[in-house]
Amino acid sequence: MKVAIIGTGYVGLPTGVGLAELGNQVTCIDREPSKIEALKAGKITLFEEGLEDLFRKNVKEGRIHFTTSMKEGVETADLVIIAVGTPPHPITKEADMKYIHAAATELAEHLQGYTVVATKSTVPVGTGDDIEQLISKKNPKADFDVVSLPEFLREGFAVHDFFHPDRIVVGANTQRAKDVITELYKPFQGKTNMLFVKRRSSETIKYASNAFLAIKIHYINEMANFCEKAGADVYEVAKGMGADSRIGPRFLNPGPGYGGSCFPKDTNAMAFMGRANGVDLSLIEVAIKGNDARKKQMAKRVLNAVAGLKSPRIAVLGLAFKGGTDDCRESPAMEILNEILETPGVKVTVYDPKAMDNAKKILGDKVQYAAGAYEAAKGADVLVVLTEWDQFSKLDTAKLAELMHHKRIVDLRNTFRAEELAAAGFEYSGVGK
Ligand code: NAD
Numbered sequence: 001m002k003v004a005i006i007g008t009g010y011v012g013l014p015t016g017v018g019l020a021e022l023g024n025q026v027t028c029i030d031r032e033p034s035k036i037e038a039l040k041a042g043k044i045t046l047f048e049e050g051l052e053d054l055f056r057k058n059v060k061e062g063r064i065h066f067t068t069s070m071k072e073g074v075e076t077a078d079l080v081i082i083a084v085g086t087p088p089h090p091i092t093k094e095a096d097m098k099y100i101h102a103a104a105t106e107l108a109e110h111l112q113g114y115t116v117v118a119t120k121s122t123v124p125v126g127t128g129d130d131i132e133q134l135i136s137k138k139n140p141k142a143d144f145d146v147v148s149l150p151e152f153l154r155e156g157f158a159v160h161d162f163f164h165p166d167r168i169v170v171g172a173n174t175q176r177a178k179d180v181i182t183e184l185y186k187p188f189q190g191k192t193n194m195l196f197v198k199r200r201s202s203e204t205i206k207y208a209s210n211a212f213l214a215i216k217i218h219y220i221n222e223m224a225n226f227c228e229k230a231g232a233d234v235y236e237v238a239k240g241m242g243a244d245s246r247i248g249p250r251f252l253n254p255g256p257g258y259g260g261s262c263f264p265k266d267t268n269a270m271a272f273m274g275r276a277n278g279v280d281l282s283l284i285e286v287a288i289k290g291n292d293a294r295k296k297q298m299a300k301r302v303l304n305a306v307a308g309l310k311s312p313r314i315a316v317l318g319l320a321f322k323g324g325t326d327d328c329r330e331s332p333a334m335e336i337l338n339e340i341l342e343t344p345g346v347k348v349t350v351y352d353p354k355a356m357d358n359a360k361k362i363l364g365d366k367v368q369y370a371a372g373a374y375e376a377a378k379g380a381d382v383l384v385v386l387t388e389w390d391q392f393s394k395l396d397t398a399k400l401a402e403l404m405h406h407k408r409i410v411d412l413r414n415t416f417r418a419e420e421l422a423a424a425g426f427e428y429s430g431v432g433k
Pocket of ligand 1: 009012083086099123261
């Protein structure tokens, strides 16, 4: 099948590479020339485990191409996938549809023959109808269907999730469109759950799923607070809860609050849609408020660890919104850092294995950047873990003790073993224990 993908970001690129690997002819379109130039030159533009090898293989075998030209990708395509951003509106926090509307309008005039236009971007209910109208208005002769094809990949596992999806949700209102999507996902038939639903249901499934997961994280964070006061261990509690198949063990990891480019924006967009439809979605509203407050509480916890010191040095390990990615968008680490940096006299040195470049764009010269975890720890009064990278749990605690000025660790990802640190003479504070 000939597939055009509009938007070559964290969703568009892994999807394009994955579809090429399945044997499709893929054209990835992005309006950012620097991205397309890099990809054309064989340079991958974001970090995802396993993506680079697969990208090189498919470029070499001629199944994937990159262009800034909408015409080049769309006019020969059987399927056009929209994977542009839907960021939060700065004031209302609803999903800002400007990129979606621009993409739909730009692609319209290039449609030739019957084409399915599928939305992988996370979009508010009714967006499929809007796209339909925009395309028909621009190109009244176009023969097309609009399908909702929500994306459920996890950043850091995008390649794995592309090839092993939990489910594929298809919101299609015509049989012709269903047939095209069925053909696309033929390699997954019998291996995964394929759900055909109304387009509006499909658009809702994505938001309902992300809001539910955000609430689950917020819930275990509240339990972590409770366990700290009540002398319980949140991991034992989570294990006991998760063993109930009605609850399930995943997304019961306490931490500094949920973040990333999806949960904060999607919970806010869902809450906005609730208000717009006059429906009480207070559970989501509470999770949003609680999660915002949590990051402030976590910053306070870090500052308490250096209270009384004149010009404290704080070493921060982890900047990405979670391990396995270089993405710092809405990272709890960024928000906690910004909060900490408001305290006069505090000096912060940071390190992340993959996210340094993206973090620099946000933090600028407000912090110092170290080349490794030990370098960051040198002379620090407290070491703070903000992202759960595997390599942090393997750090030599004796070496850390030697390098640091004060032996204090605030571990907001419970990366270290408390007993080991106590033995090495550290004052240690984890989450929920
Ligand atoms: P991103 O910002 O990484 O990528 C979007 C890309 O679209 C950018 O490269 C941008 O230049 C390009 N673009 C914007 N307008 C364009 C246009 N008119 N023509 C061509 N290119 C254009 O965003 P992302 O993280 O990949 O997210 C995309 C969508 O997928 C969002 O709606 C998001 O909510 C959803 N989503 C993201 C994830 C995730 O893990 N990142 C998971 C599921 C769903």
